[in-house]
Amino acid sequence: MDPVSQATKLLVPNDTDPANSRLKMRKVMEEKQFTFDNSFWSHDKADEHYAHQEDVYNSLGEEFLDHNFEGYHTCIFAYGQTGSGKSYTMMGNQEQPGLIPRTCQDLFQRIEAVDEPNITYNVRVSYFEVYNEHVRDLLVPRQDPPHYLKIRESPTEGPYIKDLTDAPVKSISEIMRYMKMGDLSRTTASTKMNDTSSRSHSVFTIMLKQIHHDMDTDETTERTARIRLVDLAGSERAKATEATGTRLREGSNINKSLTTLGRVIAALADPKSSRNGASKRNKDVVPYRDSILTWLLKDSLGGNSKTAMIACIAPADYDETLSTLRYADQAKRIRTRAKVNQDHVSAAEREAEIANMAEQIRMLEHQLSMTETRKKDVGAEKLAEERVEEYQNQVGKLQRLMEERSMVADGKIKTLQTENEALRLHLKLALDTLKNPIPEVPSVRRSISGEDIPLFSTDRGLDKENMEFVDEGQEGHAEHVYEDEDEGDDDHHEKATEMQDHMQDLLKDLGMFRRKIVDDKSRFLSPLMERINR
Template sequence: MANVKVAVRVRPLSKRENAEEGRIIVEVDNKVAKVRNIKVDNRLDGPWDSREKIVAFSFDYCYWSIDPEDPKYASQEVVFQDLGTSVLSGAFKGYNICLFAYGQTGSGKTYTMMGTPASVGLTPRICEGLFSRQDDYSEQPASCRVEVSFLEIYNERVRDLLKQSDHKKPYTLRVREHPETGPYVQGLSQHLVTDYKQVVGLLEEGIAKRITAATHIHDASSRSHAIFTIHYTQAILENNLPSEIASKINLVDLAGSERADPSYCKDRITEGANINKSLVTLGIVISTLAQNSQMFSSCQSINSITSEGDSSPVGSHTTGSVSGTRRQAYIPYRDSILTWLLKDSLGGNSKTIMVARISLNQCLFFIYSHLSCQLQLQ
């Protein structure tokens, strides 16, 4: 699936992980991430144990963000130059773009997407690029219109982060689907912005309203998925005729996945169940898109071979097209609010970038394995 890129970014051990004497099991070598299975290291080698000690995974990008003094260190700027510029170039060409950060609670997703005042993340940098770096990506000058919205999905319900809502019923927005333009949130506010400062102000306003809570892993864990959407429209002259190029950029800071803990209260368990449900659905959607893409490519190859066979002498028997006998798998976009809203940015005229945040510690290995299984079909 050529329109999907996957990046892995490794963060250093946290204070809690250092206190628990967490072991380093992840290494990065160019575009390959290697994970050491320490359970095998602690056992005697024998013919009955077929598990590997080190398993390697290949990705489009691997970032080692551990020590700023390390020559291999990948800063926020390095990540932007690889991923952010891809988003900008795709948007200027009229593609719908989806960039999201995936990982366990406390793995650094919000840092990658939003950053800090001293180390700005992908979302502000991409917004800045829309206003200040158009000439670097577009072939011809154009006037543009930029509108933004900011929402969060909490327990499969939607709230506008840029609009004052009723404190008793803050989650009153409903997701609808237009027959031509696709899914949308009814009543979601759209804000016209003309410069980067306005975007930063709206980002700060929305981030301050997000739902957070303390967990065993992180003191201020995001308990909701946040989607910052940019509608970017360019007015251009094509063959001396006025026309428009419209694109949508979805920048998603996903809530952290985690294992259920019996010590949590009922509300926290419900939150975690809804978070994991939407993340599993996202993985299924991406995996199904990859399978359908492979099926489409294989059918095209078979049809090409069949077309060549049609030129055989009269009377010879040729195999007909088999593309009609292979149905593409159903893509369950509507199984979660998250995938439903991202429908037009995951399939069709779109490009998708996933940033998987992981730690050096073993506690994040299950996310790494799950992510690789979902994307190995691409």
């Protein structure tokens, strides 16, 4: 690997190389060279170009987190043969944390560094694995038999997993706890090629929402970013792993997912897909639905996302290494259509959205009650299940919306309190100045025998002798100074009154705002939670 040109050269194995054992039947063997955005050498720690986990994060993870705060969706996935270091790259260990823990830590360090009460952050995490073409939630305890989740597709949000845990997190310790919980719950097993081989594809997802509230216009700007960090299971051959039974079936499903992923990448990398007039046709032939993994990663692979692939290679197998490098070379030709996910919402629009969702929930409740009365009808039970699911989704959305609105309200209250406290101090200083005015010392001086003498002596009070030299012009000047002081008193009174009135208005606004938040919570959430509990 050349750290300057970022080129990776695959050499022909010699007779003593272990990687040559499977190449007896090859007719042509030649050197291959590939160029990527970054090439990291991590084989020999003594090498001056050896790349640590920190180097990988600084080159890739840090940049992608910058994009997340700008409002872009991102995805990083590790691909390669079994035992090539994918899980190490994504998770790492205690001494060398990988991309996932470093991203989590950096995310909250950045959030905690922001000291602006009008900006609030909402972070949620989910963690699942695709095992034998089934989806399992990694943030719930294991069950026997295992509980697999269903996949649905929304016209607006695309494919999603029904009932997947979507946990809110507020600190580094919380997000790290969920990360470790999910990692320990992953399905792993020992094979001949890897003692701790991942038998599933895992997807760790962070949803970051930034809410900026403009105090002057009462408008809210929301930026939403999805961070997907994917650890793919390793490609493997049955003969090499000597797998049988369950391990053989797992390997077959792993290879099915990876083969479909390869076909999706090939279809997306096809130059025809970028031509005008051919996009619809090419969208139809991209085989996303041929595997669960590619269906769920549809948006990340060819849609609204900035996506990077980390190709992990090992010197143990020439053919597998060549296949991985070709895979990566094809993937870099894909062009996604990432866009900033940002919305501007006025106070009236927020209220309208909440009212609309509440109305939808009331309609669904009515439909559910009607369905209950005719359960014996053909298809009524299935219809009832669909409406219950839709009802639960709407209630969940309303709960999240109210949580976010509460966070915005907390920020607004904090800003009002800060401004109110500043006005209190300013008003107190102004009133103290009015009660205890400090006389202004005239700066008029008179030259006597070449010396400047002040009208007021600094050590003896008023100097009567010096007052004899004050002419009419100077008297007029002194009177003008005291007249200005009287006008200044009037200005102070006026400003103090204005500030006092403004402070009273702020206090009223603050009280009304708090009552509004409490009323909304009792109006919308309390009845819903009572129904759900029943």
